[in-house]
Structures are given as C-alpha cells and as structure tokens.
Amino acid sequence: MWGWVRRRDPQLVVVRRAVRVTVVACVGFYFCRYVLGDAAMAPYALFGVVALGALSQIPGSPRQRSRTLIAVLPVGWVLVTLGTLLSFSTVAAAAGMFVLGFAVSFAGVGGPRLVGLAAGMQLLYILPCFPPYDPGSLPSRLAGLTLAVVLLAVAERVLWPDPAPPPYRRRLADAVSLLAECLGALADDRSRLPALLPEATEAADALRPSRLPPTERPASAGRRDRALSSAAGTARLLLGRAVDLYFTDDREAVTGAAATKLLRVTAGCVAATGDWLRGDGPLPDTDLVAAAISDFRAARLNTDPNGLPPERLRLGALALSMGEWTKSLVVAVRVAAGETPKHPDPTPASARPGQFWYAYERTPFLWWHRLRENLTPRSVAFQGALRLAAALAVARLIAGALDLSHGFWVLLTILTVLRASAAETRSALRPALVGTVAGSVVAALLLLLGLDPVVYVIALPVVMIAGFAAGPLLGLGWSQALFTLVITLVFAQFTPVDWRLAEQRVADVLVGAAIGVLIGLFAWPRGGAGELRRAVATFLTSAAAVVRETVAVMAEGQPPGDALPRARGAGQLAEASFALYQSERHPPAPLDWQAALVAGHHAVRGAEALVRSCPSGGLLPCVAQLTELAGEVAASYERSAGSLTRGKSPPRPADGPVQQWPDDLGQDLYIIADLRVWLDGLRADLTNVTGRPEPADNLRDRVSRVADGAT
Template sequence: MTWLGVPAVRRAARVTLVACLGFYLCRYVFGLPAMAPYALFGAVALGALSTIPGSPRQRSATLIAVLPVGWALVTAGTLLSVSDWAAAAGMFVLGFAVSFVGVGGPRLVGLAAGMQLLYILPCFPPYDPGSLPQRLAGLTLAVVLLAAAELLLWPDRTPEPYRERLAKAVSLLAACFDALADDWSGREGRSRLAALLPEATEAAEALRPSRLPPELRPASAGRRDRALSSAAGTARLLVGRAADLYFLEDREAVTLPASARLLRAAAGCTDTVAAWLYGKGPLPDTDRLRAALTEFRAARAATDPSGLPPERLELGALALSLGEWTKSLVFATRIAAGERPRTPVGEGMFWYAYRGTPYLWWHRLRENLTPRSVAFQGALRLAAALAVARLVAGVFDLSHGFWVLLTILTVLRASAAETRSALKPAVIGTIAGSVVAAGVLLLGLDPTVYAVVLPVVMLTGLAAGPLLGLGWSQALFTLVITFVFAQVTPVDWRLAEVRVLDVVIGAAVGLLIGLFAWPRGGAGELQRAAANFMAASAPVVRETVAVMARGAQPAGALPSARRASLLAEASYALYQSERHPGAKVDWQATLLAGHHAVRGAEALIRSCPAGGLLPCETQLTAAAEDVAACYTRAAAALRRGDPMPDVPPPVPVPWPNDLGQDLYIIADLRVWLLALRDDLAGRREPVGTAEAKATQPADGAV
C-alpha cells in the first residue's frame, strides 16, 4: 500500500496543497500579505479541522454552500476586534451558536470546529476593517481550491451509505420472517432461522447511532433522516420480536395458519423495502400487508377464544404486533422517499411527516435548548472557554493570542478526564516543536527556505495527528506556524517562546472550564437522561392500558417519553465516544426497554379498539401498575448510580375466560407487558417464560 492509500495521508496532502498554493499565490504572486493567512488557515479550518460526510461531490458542494457563513464569521471577527470585550462577547455568542446548531445534523457537527477558527483568526488585533476585502478574498480562494481538490485530487472512497446498511438489516429481517413462516407452515425453517438470527441481530444493532461515526448517522432535523432513524429503530424491535417467536414453539396456537400467512406478507413487504433501499425496486406500499392484517383479524374473529389458556393466544398476539411494526417500517420508508401523507395523525410516531423543514429545524433546536441536553452543555462549555480565553489574551496583550483559542479547540473534550488526558501530549508536543522552531530561527535562514520546507512539514503534521497522536501533530504544527509567520513578518526565536506560553494558557483555561462545566461529560448526563426516560416510560404503560381498557383520553405520556428518548440517545452517543473503564449498567439494553414501551404503546393504540375491556379493567390496571413500578424502580436506581434492579416476579392476575373476542386484545396487552418485564430484566427469553417460572398459575395471569 502506498502512503496515498491511507485516508489520513490523502486528506493531509489535499489540505497541504490547497493551503500552500493559496498562501504562495497571495504572498508572492499577488503581493497581498493580509490575504495570505486567510488562504492558508481557511484551508486548514475547513479541510483539516472539519469533517464533512458524504461523497467527494457532496463534500465539495457543502464547502461551497457554507462559504457565505464563513464570510459572515470573518466579517464579525474583523469588526468586533475593535475591543477585547466586544471580541469576547462575540466569541461567546457565535461560539455557542456555531456549536449548538450541530444538533441539526452531522454535516453541521463536522463543520463546527473549522467554522470557529474563521471567527477566531480575525477577532484579534490589529483592528483593521480596511483589510476585510483581502481577508474575504483569501477565504474564498481557499474554499474554492479545497472544493476542487475534493473532486480532483485523490478523492476519498464514498463511505457505505446509511441506506445500504439499513437495507442489509431489513433484508436479513425478511429472511427471518420467511423462515418463521416456513416453520409455521410445516416446512423446514427453524434451523434456517437459528442461523439467520445472530447475523440479523448484528446488522440491526450496527444501525444504532452509538455504533456509527457521527458523519454517517441519519441525525439531521429533516423528514428523510428522521424517517430513516425511525425505520432503523423499528427494524431493531422487529428482530427482537423474531427472536421471541423463535423461542415460542407452539404448534397448537390459535390461528397458526393465519399467523403464517401474515408472516409471509411481512416478509414480502420487508424484502420490498430492502430492494428499494438498495435502489433496485419500486417504492414499497402497505396494501399487501394491510390485507394480511385484515385477514388475520378476520381469522381471529372467526375463532372463539373463550376458555382457552393464554399460551394458545400468545403466538398470534406476537405475530400481530410484528405485522403492525412492519407496517410502520414501510410507512417510514415512504416518508424517507419524500412522500407526505395526506391525512395528519396528530402527535403520533410520524408527526414530523406533516411538518415543513423550517418547523422541524426549529423543533430540533427548541427540544435541545435545555441544560439537560448534551448538545447544549457542549456548546455552552466551549463558548465559555473560548470567550474567557479571548478576554485573557486581550487583557494581558498576548502576542499571537489566537493560539490560546486554537489550543482550546484542540484539547477541550466532553469530560474533564478526557481533557486532562489530552493536555499532556499537547503541551509536550508544543514544547518540543517550539525548541526545534527556536533553533531554526536562530540560524537566520532566508525566508525562501521556509517557503520550500513549509509543504513538507505541513503534510507531515496534518497526517501525524490521526496516525501518531496529538503530541506529534502539535509539535509539527508549531513548526508550520513558525514557517508561515517567518514569511509574513520579521520574527525571531522568541516566537517559539510565545507559542509555548499561549498553548499553556489555553490548556489551563480549557482544563478549568472542563472541571466546572459538566465535568463528567456523557457519563453524568446519560445517567440522568436514562433515568428520565425510564421514569417517562412508566406513565406510557399506565396510559396505554387505561386507553385500551376504559377509553381514557391520552394525557401526553407518549410525546413526553419520545422527548426523553431523544435526550437519552444523544447522551448515549456521546458516552460511546468517550473512554470508560467499565459500566455497571447495560445502557443499550436499558434504552431498548424504554423504546419498546413507546413503540409497543403506539402500535397497540393505533391497531386495537379502545375502551372495550371494562369487565377486566381492574386486572389490567393492576398488571400495568406492576410493570410501571418496575420502570419507576429502574429510574430511581439509575439516579442513585446503582445497577438496574432485579425485576420481581409478576403479580398473579386471574385470566378471564368469558370475554369472547376481547380476549385477543387482552392477549396483545399481556404479551407487550410481559415483554417489557423481560427487557427490564435484560433477558432475551420467550415472552411469558418469566411468568411461567415465577408463578405457574393454573388459570394463567395477565
């Protein structure tokens, strides 16, 4: 493999070529020294400090699209450098805004650090509004050259699109459904399902945001990404339901033939979804699945369940929920394709399908505008550190004070522990680079030597960070800065001394802010967010049973739980990006328990008649309260920092046998409630196993 086969080296080579070409054109061809630093640092900001997802064409288009924002930041920095207080205030406001808008998607997250630098560079003295045209021209030259380089110079391979990852998971899910249908139809399918389940589970889990690099997550505020994320979550739940059905071997189940036909239709729908996601088939619809669900319900209506034990109804209830979730998967896929349903459904699972893009962006910003959001915390922490550093640099009249702020961008992490771990290599690398730089400057070399050596040192420095670590990149970048300023203004060996001082001050400010502003990072917020999600799931259980049993009006439990889930998932994604020696809690399983409560409730309320179970309202309410109490206990334990508590045996509730067709709805509720208990216990056992082991009642239990 050649060095250009390494992505980090290719990227470093592109940025080096663009930065040096822009710098040399401005400095030696155009004779505009005020323009040259912006051509160089503009390329570094958007090429090295930024991570832009997508294909080379998409990255190039993104660079051109953000150019006006870069102009605004350079203009604001130039004008606010009139005083230290104005520059620091601007740094706080713009620093927060640039970081916080990252909640809108991975493209904005990847651009945040680079865009911060576009304000930092001009916000220091000298106050020279007259040089603004040259500064903007330098930035424009850098962006245009960088956009062209993305297309023409060693373009990176396009990463596997999220759609293809989702297609793989859905394709394996379809194969699982087909194997189940074969098994239920009397053909060999059980061994095939046993072989498929591990692969399908891994493919579905690989879709979790915490398992993906930030730039590949479907995390934007728009309908498409929201729908893809919803489809992935539904696919994960469907795989879990397929595992439940694998463990549930019941040849005497009521409506087994109808269940097999429903599974066959679900397999066909998911296979069509996978084909569309791969770009090899038409957009799927729910007509076939809707007909299969109608047929299944008709088959249940034609069979009187009175007097039957609950186990005889369990498989059908599981199959029905699988069919309903498959319909949700198809619906989410159609929204991802750009379809806007004609009939609004209020604040349900797909509320975003009926909203315009501006509203969705505002909604995303508003729901994260809380101290409990890790995005809000991170943006506020960084903004405060940058503003304090700018004020310190101005008050003490630090030469080249922007190095202080650049150090904060380099070392400040989500937690105080992560920040401390970055400080040592950053400071040691800077000192080492400064010693070498001072020695070079003492030689009194001609500036032409610096111009010749600059590309080599810059290429090595930009590649060293990803390949060798922060210390090497800081050492080599110190040399880069030295060689750049040696070509713009007269310098001596004290420039290296100033560099060390600025880095130490920046590191100290970053460390102090990190210690006082949410020092635990993702771990602390995840504990709170997961507890809130568990606590919000308890009312979902109570409310769903109340709606189904006595026709109560929903009181907002589902929207509240959805909001809590968003904060919990964001906290978990940040937690996964940090280093943790060990966890007392299986966070992934914990969040799954919450999602299962929300998704199951949505499916039940959507598909089952409400208010028809008054004769057994007391029993159902007791069963719901039993499960809700498990969620409440889990929330309390998480708030204390304890592991998830053991789930006690379910409270035995007499199983009614004289309600006719309503027994099927009770079976649907019972299966959901027992599955929630299994989720909280961290087990993947067949639904009902825990109850059978604990109580083994003669007449069953809800």
C-alpha cells in the same frame, strides 16, 4: 514505513486529506503572498483551508463535501466580517466570541454535517477578532477565504478524492433483507432461523449509532434522516420479536394458519423494502401489509377464543404486532423517499406528536424544532456549546488583557484540548503540552540558524503533510509538535521572527490549556456520564407513565394524555446523552446503557402500535388484572430510574403477579393477549439492564443486544 501507514489507514483517507489540504493551502498562500503580494489575503487563504479542510470533518462523498463547502461559504464571510469589525475592543470581541461560539457549536444539533464543521467555523471568527483593528483589509480577508473554499471544493472532487463511504441506506438494505429471510423462515420452516440469525444479527448491529462513525449517522433534523433512523429501529425491533415468536409454541395456537399467512406477507413486504433500499425494486406500499393485517383481524373475529388458555393466543398477538411494525417500517421508508403519508396522522390529537409527525412538517420547522427541543440545560448539546463558548470568551478576554502578540493560539489550544468531561480534557492536556514544547524547541533551533527564507517556502508543504497526517495516525502530541512548526514556517514568511516566537507559542498554549482545564472542571465536569444517568432515569420514568396510561386507555377508555409525547422527548435527550457518552473514555460500565434505552423505546413503540390499532375501553371485566400487571411493570421501570438517580445499578424486575384471567370475554381476549405480550416483553427488557452484557450463547440473548427500537 508504507506498510505501517496502510495498516493504520487502509484506504489512505488520512493521507489523502493531508496531501489535499496541504496542496490547496500552499497554492492559495503562495499565490496571495508572492504573486499578488497581498499580506492580508494570504493568511486567510491558508487558514481558511486549515479550518475547513483539517479542523472540520465533513461527511459524505467527495461531491457532497464539495457542495457543503460552497454552501457554508456565506457563513464564513459573516464570521470573518464580524470578527474584523469587533476587534476594535477586547470586550466586544469576547462578547462576539461567546455569542458566535455558542451559536456555531449549538447548531451541531442539526446533524453530523454541522457538527463536523463546528471547529473549523470557530476558527474563522477567532482569526480576525484579534488586533490589529483594520476594517480596510476586510475585502482582502474575504477574498482569501473565498479562494481557499473554492480551491478546496474543487480539490475534493479532482485531487486524489477519498473513496465514498458506504451509504447508510445500503447498510439498512442489508439488515432489512436479512430480516426478511428470518421472517420467511418463521412462516415456512422455523428450523432455518438459527442458521440465518447470526448474519442478520450482525447486520442489525451494524445499524447502531455506536457502530457508525459520527459523520455517517442519520442524525440530521430533516425528514430523510429521521425516517431512516426510525426504519432502523423498527428493523431491530422486528428481529427481536421474531426470536420471541420462534420460542412461542405454535402447535396449539389458535388462528395459527392466519398468523402464518400474515408472517408470509410481512416477510414479502420487508423483502420489497430491502430491494428498494438497494435500488433493485419499486417503492413498497403499505396497502399489502395493511390488507394482510385486516385479513388476520377478520380471522380472529371469526374464531371464538372463549375457553382458550392465554398461551394459545400469544402467537397470534406476536404475529399481529410484527405486522403493525412492518407497516411502520414501510411508512418510514416511504417518508425517507420523500413521500408524504397517504392518510392524516392517526395519532389522537391529545397524544401528538405521533411517531411520524415529522412527515407532515416542512423542513424549516423541523430544524427549528430540533433547536428548540435542545435549548435546555438538560441537553448535552446545550451544555457542550455553553462550555466551549464560555472557555473561548474567557480566553479572548485574557489574551486581550495580557496583550498576547499571538493570542489566537490561546483559543486554538482550547479547540484542541477541551473535551466533553474534565477527565477527557486532562487526558488530552499532557500530549498537547509535550508536543507543543517539543515543536517549539525545534522551531527555536530552526530560527536560530538564520536560514534563507526560501528554505521556509520549501519546508512548509513537507511539514504540513506530516502534521495533518500525524494526528490521526500518531496522536495529539505529534500533531501539536508539527503544527507548531507549520505556524513558525508561515509567520517566518511574513515578518522577521526570532526564537521568541516559539517561546510565545508555548506561553499561549499554557494559557489556553489552563483555561480549558478550569472551565472543564466547573462546567458539567462529568460530561456524558453524569447527564446520561439523569437522562435515562427520566426516560424510564416517562416510560412508566406510558405503560400506565396505555392500559388505562385500553381497559377503561380514558382519553390519551401527554405521556407518549413526553416520553418521546425524554428518549431523544437520553439518546443524545448516550451518543456523547460513547465518544468519551470510560471504565467498564456496571450496567448496560443500551439495554436501558431499549427498555424505554420498547415501551413507547409498543404503546404507539396498541393505541393506534386496538379499540379503547371495553376491558372492564379484567381491568383489575391489567392495572395490577401494568402497575407492576411501571413500578419496575420507576425502581430502575430511582436506582440510576442514586448512582446505583437497577434491581432486576420481580416476576409478574400470579393472576386468574377470564376466558369468557369473546373477542376482547385477543386484545388482552396483545397487551400481555407487550407488558411481558417490557419486563424481559428490564432484565437485560443489570450487569455488563456477556457473550451470549443462545438465540434470545444474542438478539437482545441489537433488537431495540431506539432511533
């Protein structure tokens, strides 16, 4: 038995939590019920621990979780107080449930810490919003909750604490250090890259949100998480472009020596970044890589490209783009360290917010901005919060209208079974109902035996440990069955109960399940899958506008418009939809959603670097060729977006137009090479969207799975 548990829970995280929550809940409950004799305080001492210890998933180390619990205690006081005061009326309680249910759930857009707390915080309002209306008991209720939170915060630190998860910064350090080795190989010995790439690819892949538990993703609204996420995306992008450079012929490349020097400095800066992330070195500075970029540009200025074919300029263009992205990587890490960029935001005012706009803003504004940008029906966070709030409010109205004696079970069932899509809700419904019925039958038999109350006192902690561990280890059905027994054992210690308590539990669960299913059918029933198609299509359409606008700025000198800010916002909503989609169960997808997001992010990140680093205008002699090439790439993006909107797989992009490029424009030929490298890369990105990714056998395909700029 113990071996089976260790196989499913190697670090005993589930078992530790079950024991910790049970001990704290029982100590608080027994102390209030039997030592203080306060029947109003006891349930809040117990359910406060259940809400924040079992229903909540708080990320971080034991110290961080302890601090989080103390920080949310005032919010818990507010929820219990409002629930108590609004319980005088079914309508008032339901209205409060809708408003607070939406607010608590929607606040999860602020990051995984708030997402993990949402379900538990909902329970803190649900419990007191039912009759009896007893404002006089409010001090006892708040005291019980306070006792629960304080005991739980202490237990997180001293009672069999969980092992601290590896910090995201450590994962990023590993990926960045391995990337530095790959860049060093490109500069000094290309033949080493194939041997280095598998481990570097795996480390980069480990940074993907889909490879991380939701509680460990750097997804909060603050500067640090935004910067770490940006650094991860830049590192993956650099790895992909390193492979592009590996396949670029360097034997006749112009400015090849200068490009090698730039790559060598780039590798050193990336290595220093990895050292700092690991805690082994000083915070890196952008001055070194900025100086190397300037030296490379000077070398290009001193090398006349007239008469040279475009292929001989490609390697330098790739090396320059890698230098620019390395500078972005260092800036992101410095922002994560709490540093404000040395120079004002270089993004033109018309194109703001720029890539690092958040580095110049205060934390309260960043949180408000995150809430505001998701306050739209097109946000999956908004949809999920509204769906849950509506279900809980309707359940509260029905429970009040039917005068259900334990109506909070109806709402608790909704928290348990309601999922992001109707299909997911239905899949959770059967085990929840079977488990509840089975637990109720056992509870009824237990109550029919008329056991001594001491038996309930002794049995409660044993059943609680099994119940809290059963969900993650055995599934929802076992969890519901054992939780039904827990509730029975708790209520049996308050008032005389009989077998009808189990009958009421089944009836309440059936009502809650029916409400959850109906709301799930009418409110965005497709969940993340339906919204993902629309969000990714919008993102690709926005990326097409970025492509056209960037070439217009570079070739014709037009002022930057709002294409970049719009695409950044569309990308954030698409990423949120993809994150929800990954949390659901789906059949094998006919296309690679990650590759579609990669294509959009590459357009945005590449345009940012070009607009920032290259002069605008001045390419009029070849504006027709550039506009045609950009139009073809942008049209491929728009065709892909249109196919997604119609529910079809995007077509593969056509080959680029055969064009005659001038070779007598002097230094402007280098800018043309930079633009062509970017546009050719975007077309290659779109080819990865169609069809499910298969195991790759070559360097380029292996890295294409992870080398994205997504944040």
